[in-house]
Amino acid sequence: MIKLYNVNVSFFGEKKALDGVNLKIAPGEFLYITGESGAGKSTLLRLIYADLNPTRGIVMVDGQNVSNMNHRTIPYLRRSIGVVFQDFKLLEEKSVFENLRMALEIYYLKPKHMEEKIYPLLKKLGIFVKRDTIVKKLSGGEKQRVAIARALINEPKVILADEPTGNLDNDNADSIMRLLLENRDKGSTVIVATHDQRLMEHFPARMVELKYGKIKHDSLTGSTQEKGEDDED
Numbered sequence: 153m154i155k156l157y158n159v160n161v162s163f164f165g166e167k168k169a170l171d172g173v174n175l176k177i178a179p180g181e182f183l184y185i186t187g188e189s190g191a192g193k194s195t196l197l198r199l200i201y202a203d204l205n206p207t208r209g210i211v212m213v214d215g216q217n218v219s220n221m222n223h224r225t226i227p228y229l230r231r232s233i234g235v236v237f238q239d240f241k242l243l244e245e246k247s248v249f250e251n252l253r254m255a256l257e258i259y260y261l262k263p264k265h266m267e268e269k270i271y272p273l274l275k276k277l278g279i280f281v282k283r284d285t286i287v288k289k290l291s292g293g294e295k296q297r298v299a300i301a302r303a304l305i306n307e308p309k310v311i312l313a314d315e316p317t318g319n320l321d322n323d324n325a326d327s328i329m330r331l332l333l334e335n336r337d338k339g340s341t342v343i344v345a346t347h348d349q350r351l352m353e354h355f356p357a358r359m360v361e362l363k364y365g366k367i368k369h370d371s372l373t374g375s376t377q378e379k380g381e382d383d384e385d
């Protein structure tokens with residue numbers, strides 16, 4: 153359902169952020185994108201939700217070419233994608249509840265029904281007591297959990313989580329992972345960008361390692377880009 157064909161991304165005047173990346177992700181798959189800082193993890197995720205066009209190559213999401221998407225069709229694509237941004241991108245002056253309410257696709261729900269959707273998720277993430285707190289007053293780890301709740305609230309087909317456990321202690325990180333896996337079990341495709349080795353050992357899954365914008369190793373295919381693998385079919 154997500155395919156990258158020979159994708160390059162160059163930012164003006166910089167070395168390539170992604171360099172000849174070929175990747176196929178099946179529907180309902182859970183995988184890690186890993187690699188050191190600057191390897192291209194966030195750039196790869198940005199391509200999938202059409203926040204960035206590749207300089208070269210094609211990105212397909214659910215049968216649609218999103219590499220060069222019309223601005224009017226991008227919102228439709230994004231409805232099926234939940235994103236946990238590395239820097240959260242929350243509305244800092246609004247409460248936790250407001251942030252989630254504004255993300256709800258069905259925004260005409262009665263207040264009681266909104267609560268029925270939002271409260272259980274906040275409880276699962278351990279931030280229910282903070283529901284009426286203004287986001288800017290939260291700790292980094294609390295903000296991270298609000299960002300995760302917002303990404304999951306509409307039960308999207310695709311979940312992109314950029315370092316979703318970066319600010320969390322092990323217990324909280326583990327419960328986030330279990331929540332993401334629960335979504336995978338319900339049919340979502342989940343892509344987690346992380347350099348947290350402990351997490352990957354604790355919750356083993358397909359691991360795609362980037363280095364200098366190339367796929368250094370893919371644990372599913374066993375392939376490395378350096379070998380010049382051909383992409384069949």
Ligand SMILES: Nc1ncnc2c1ncn2[C@@H]1O[C@H](COP(=O)(O)OP(=O)(O)OP(=O)(O)O)[C@@H](O)[C@H]1O
Binds near residue numbers: 191
């Ligand atoms: N908007 C931009 N303009 C110029 N260069 C950029 C831009 N965004 C990313 N880059 C460069 O592209 C490369 C890959 O960046 P990216 O953010 O994808 O790395 P990352 O793997 O997510 O790193 P981290 O683990 O630190 O989040 C880096 O060298 C970075 O400096």
Ligand SMILES: [Mg+2]
Binds near residue numbers: 193194195238314
């Ligand atoms: Mg990043």
